[in-house]
Amino acid sequence: MKLYEYQAKQVFKEAHIPIPNSLLIENESELSEALNQINLPCVIKSQVLSGGRGKAGLISFVKTKEKAISEVNRLFNHEMKIKRLLVEQAIDIKQEIYVSITVDPLLATGLLIVSAEGGIDIETLAVTQPDKIIKEPIDLRYGLMPFQASQVAYSLGFSPSITKELIKVFMNLYQVFVTYDAELVEINPLFITQNDTVVAGDGKLMIDDNSMFRQKRFEQLEADYKTEAEFDANQEGIPFIQFDGDIGLMCAGAGLTTTVYDLIHYEGGTVANYLEFGGPNYKKAVKAMEICLKVPSKVILIVTFGTIARADVMAEGIVDAIKRLKPDRPIVTCIRGTNEIEAVKMLREAGLEPLFDTEEAVRKAVALANGGIK
Amino acid sequence: MSIFIDQKTQVLVQGITGSEGSFWTKHMIELGTQVVCGVTPGKEGQFVEGKPVYNSVKEATKHHKIEASMLFVPPKLTKDAVMEALNAGIKKIVTIADGIPLHDMVLIRQAAIEHDAFVVGGNTSGVISPKLAMMGSFPYWIERVYKKGNIGVMTRSGSLTNEVTAMIVEAGYGVSTLIGVGGDPVPGTRFAEFLPLYETDPETQAIVIIGELGGTMEEDVADAIKDGILTKPLVAFMGGRTAPKGQKMGHAGAIISGGKGSVEDKIKALTQVGALVAERPRMVGKLLEQLKVPKN
Numbered sequence: 298m299k300l301y302e303y304q305a306k307q308v309f310k311e312a313h314i315p316i317p318n319s320l321l322i323e324n325e326s327e328l329s330e331a332l333n334q335i336n337l338p339c340v341i342k343s344q345v346l347s348g349g350r351g352k353a354g355l356i357s358f359v360k361t362k363e364k365a366i367s368e369v370n371r372l373f374n375h376e377m378k379i380k381r382l383l384v385e386q387a388i389d390i391k392q393e394i395y396v397s398i399t400v401d402p403l404l405a406t407g408l409l410i411v412s413a414e415g416g417i418d419i420e421t422l423a424v425t426q427p428d429k430i431i432k433e434p435i436d437l438r439y440g441l442m443p444f445q446a447s448q449v450a451y452s453l454g455f456s457p458s459i460t461k462e463l464i465k466v467f468m469n470l471y472q473v474f475v476t477y478d479a480e481l482v483e484i485n486p487l488f489i490t491q492n493d494t495v496v497a498g499d500g501k502l503m504i505d506d507n508s509m510f511r512q513k514r515f516e517q518l519e520a521d522y523k524t525e526a527e528f529d530a531n532q533e534g535i536p537f538i539q540f541d542g543d544i545g546l547m548c549a550g551a552g553l554t555t556t557v558y559d560l561i562h563y564e565g566g567t568v569a570n571y572l573e574f575g576g577p578n579y580k581k582a583v584k585a586m587e588i589c590l591k592v593p594s595k596v597i598l599i600v601t602f603g604t605i606a607r608a609d610v611m612a613e614g615i616v617d618a619i620k621r622l623k624p625d626r627p628i629v630t631c632i633r634g635t636n637e638i639e640a641v642k643m644l645r646e647a648g649l650e651p652l653f654d655t656e657e658a659v660r661k662a663v664a665l666a667n668g669g670i671k
Numbered sequence: 672m673s674i675f676i677d678q679k680t681q682v683l684v685q686g687i688t689g690s691e692g693s694f695w696t697k698h699m700i701e702l703g704t705q706v707v708c709g710v711t712p713g714k715e716g717q718f719v720e721g722k723p724v725y726n727s728v729k730e731a732t733k734h735h736k737i738e739a740s741m742l743f744v745p746p747k748l749t750k751d752a753v754m755e756a757l758n759a760g761i762k763k764i765v766t767i768a769d770g771i772p773l774h775d776m777v778l779i780r781q782a783a784i785e786h787d788a789f790v791v792g793g794n795t796s797g798v799i800s801p802k803l804a805m806m807g808s809f810p811y812w813i814e815r816v817y818k819k820g821n822i823g824v825m826t827r828s829g830s831l832t833n834e835v836t837a838m839i840v841e842a843g844y845g846v847s848t849l850i851g852v853g854g855d856p857v858p859g860t861r862f863a864e865f866l867p868l869y870e871t872d873p874e875t876q877a878i879v880i881i882g883e884l885g886g887t888m889e890e891d892v893a894d895a896i897k898d899g900i901l902t903k904p905l906v907a908f909m910g911g912r913t914a915p916k917g918q919k920m921g922h923a924g925a926i927i928s929g930g931k932g933s934v935e936d937k938i939k940a941l942t943q944v945g946a947l948v949a950e951r952p953r954m955v956g957k958l959l960e961q962l963k964v965p966k967n
Contacts, residue, residue: 402857405780505773550830555910562913576769602833604810635810
């Protein structure tokens, strides 16, 4: 789960990582109170989860109250349906640094990543100037040791007072990484100010989805989802992504669903949604179809090849879903795996024409979507 | 012969009294697996499929010679169960749990490396040598999916594995040993770490890897081929070629990060060292034929 900047910064503040003065506003009328608390000039930052906010015009630097009002109006009426803005005090910047902590799957360690070339895309820097990036492995049994934080900080070559502040930031950021079961915690940029203090300019915190059972603090709100279908899927724990194509996918298994997605594109089709009801969700066919039917699509394609996710159980669910929901569009099925013979029988009895070959099923769905077969 | 597990490997089942544990224990035995006993704390004295249940792995090892442990344990308890098996000296552990916390997996992999052990998974179907033995949950009774043969398979997927093995069988081949390393971003053991076993296995004449976007496991395999660790022919299939950039689609591990892990990168790395990459599952069998891998 990815947190918004304002949530990440709240966590940073609690962990004693300095952040700029700021106030979150949810409508235009809250701006004047914010400007009473935050001095001009200030930065108005859209709280959206996508990256590249600066380039997309979703962050504005404003010097006057008039400009602040017009920018807040513009952003709240933006097509991205922005719900929250962070009004943040502008910082007098001397330098920008990159800091993050993530995991290294090969070495089985945490990884502190630091670069004095902050503010830019670290992935680009990794390609163009890999020698500018410091990587310090962290043994998760002992945690980030002070000597490691110190060694990394001193190697950046700042004054002793700034270096001391950086060490504190690294140590505190590691506490955030552990406390929140983070996949990634990142400060980019970390500002060195003209007064030689250190302040987090941005904040990214991604909590590992598998750890959500012990990370209850941040629950996602319905308002954070683009569509009702997305919200429903998330509530059910069903992996779902909405696109704007023709074929609604209702498949089982991440790898198989991704492969079907590829095959549709090879056959000249387009995908309306990615939905995966395998694994722990294999008994949720009714819910899965209900979600698929909320998405505008021309045909629903069901492909499975399950073991524990038994074919007969899934077929039974699909037949039940069709009876209850009476779908308004054609459904192509290709259900295989444990007890597949029984599954095929059930689908035939319900009037479906089950297929047994993934590529054939994909071709049929594409033909139906393109108006080829009626 | 096979790698990792055969009909002689003595297997313990942790979590044997649970519904999944008892169901798959029955199937493991039916296929030919030597399940010798099980562990569920508090259930000592019971029997599952005629096999005695103990309160702890340590207690089980007092009564049986155990080479491998199969875990049917929920994700929250997996770290503890793996540590218990490692501390009892077991060197082959398979965990199918889907949803193990990331930081737990880092600690599990680190412990596996330190104990010089193989921890396979989580988020996998496990390991199978068709007609001989399995640790995990495979529909081995469906012959068009699991047939014995000379192709070593490694995979990050579950359902997609059934899809691809069905295509291997369709082309007239079968599987020597299949290892599901799992779909998590940090698997207990990575593809490349199994290659020396496949390389020396006389029964395996070619390797198929079923990869995915994200991570660098496929690139590591390419490096191993370059370094001469694997000299047998290899065919790869990877889902996610047309996946939109920056979108998390598929497993948690299936995300492009650090400028690495796109399917294009993986195809480039593998084809540069002479491996073939299939565009569709069905192509896997055709490419094995193209590499002149004998059918038996």
